Amino acid sequence: MAAKLEGLIGESVIKKNGDKVLTKSLCGKDRIVGLYFSANWCPPCRGFTPKLADFYTNFKKSEKGENLEIIFVSWDKDVDGFTEYFSSMPWLAIPYSDRDKKAKLTKKYKVGGIPRFVLLDGENGKLITTDGFSQLMEDETGKDFPWRIKPFHEMIKGKLLNGKDELIDSNELIKGKIVGLYFSAHWCPPCRHFTPELIKTYEKLKEEGKSFEVIFISSDRSSESFSQYYSCMPWFAVPFGDNRLQLLTSQYGVDGIPTLVMIDEKGSIITINGRTSILLDRNCSEFPWYPKPLDELTQNAALQLNESVCLVLFTEGEDDEIERAKELLLESATKEHQKGEDQELFFFYGGDDEFCDQVRDFTNLDDQNPLLAILDLPEQQVYVCPEKDITKDIVNNFTENYHNNKLTPRPFKASKTV
Structure with a gap:
């Protein structure tokens, strides 16, 4: 869990006085880590924060007090708002300056609005619930905490x-x-x-x-x-x-x-x-619709493309090129798909569907084929692989470099969804 959580929020978080707390110290058996997405400008957040603080303070006084830590993920618009708001909280925070971490966590847990209270298992890093807000509002004493999903x-x-x-x-x-x-x-x-x-x-x-x-x-x-x-x-x-x-x-x-x-x-x-x-899938040919590791980039993928980070290998659309693209992507796509709830990249191959041209135009991609790119529509940016001769190793390395933050994105001008 330590390595996983460090990858999400960094090696350390901070106390109100600025002192650092090592992320790995928050992990372990029976530990729960809460991510509190909130902001000073948000009235519902200011209404919920005292309730969460009461729960946190009371829990800390219990015999299991060491098993819970909360980390504030600020949506404040400036550092002054963050500092003022954080001063009212009894827990830890990601430094305001680390906006990349805030964006990554927001994207990973699909936080579209605040307040949002996400709970993670401190032993294995698995998601317990993204709706700790509603759970606490209905169970203020925490009788059923940490509100694990029931069978x-x-x-x-x-x-x-x-x-x-x-x-x-x-x-x-x-x-x-x-x-x-x-x-x-x-x-x-x-x-x-x-x-x-x-x-x-x-x-x-x-x-x-x-x-x-x-x-x-x-x-x-x-x-x-x-x-x-x-x-x-x-x-x-x-x-x-x-x-x-x-x-x-x-x-x-x-x-x-x-x-x-x-x-x-x-x-x-x-x-x-x-x-x-x-x-x-109106013909129900893919019932019961298990997610697939690899799919074709068509209009059907628009929702996934608009909400997630997607790797696409564009081709000319010839049958042999499409089969080759599937072969090149499948290993990395399957590996990513097996991450389950931790999947960050979704894999597609592009053929001759008109939607591929729309995506290229929208993201200002060249007409080069084959072209390997990672499209991040939520952040309005794209990562382009410079290699023209795509191999499995290139796909694997490109994917790993993305996960290790070794790629540099470029923005594209866009004001709407695909």
Whole structure:
């Protein structure tokens, strides 16, 4: 964990007086490391910080006090704001001057807004939750801290509604099946637009004999709107007002709807991007949509490209060139894919799809082929490999140099997403 955390935040963090604390001293068995993304200018942050400070102070007084440390990741607009705000906190911080670390952590944990409280396992560095904020608001004494995700079959245990207002035992229903948790609401226009698409997919998979069920997790504001919306759905639902609604929403970090979380037969997450998968695979040929280590750069990749750092090997698009590109990328792509939640790079090969030209134009890339590049659209920058004869070793070295911060990016002028 020490090496992993050091790679994220550096070899040390600081106390309020400026003294350094070695990152490795925060790691170990039973240790929990919290990353607190916050800012002085943010009213919700200033409202949450005292609650977090009370929890932290009380925890530190307990017999397990040494097992928790929090690190402030500042979103302040200037060093004065950071200094003033940090002075009110009893924990540690990443120095304000280290903006690269702030950007890296923000990107890794997909922090789109603040306050955000991310918890990591201090022994292995694995993510525990990105929603410590909601967890603490609902559990102010920390009875269930550190709020590790519960087994799916435990969370869903209980009765579910079917379309006839009958109650069905959940675990009997989902035993041995792929499950889609559909977080949605009648008041949400994108939800009402996606629901018919999901119905088509559901019915198609049922006709093909697939072991698949969908469970509606409602965010409706009244039982009437819930009933009206659910009446058009052919699957099952957690009853309106049931405690499991908030539990599942929180445990799976759902902060926007519609969201379709795909769960395998053993209760493990397949993908939290089931909605996008369905829209891009209307024939359901890739059901249940396990993430792949390597894919073609087409319009289907736009969402991934806009949200993540992506390595692309552009080609002329001839069949032999595409096969060669797959061969060159597969080893590095598979290695990266096996990192699971720690995956930082997503791999694509570019052929003759028009979308490749759009991406080149958008990022101001040359027309050279083959061309190996790492595209960082969230940061509006690109890393270009200077080599013209691409080999597996070049791909591997380019990837490793990116991870070791040995590459120099160049910005590209862009004001919108692809």
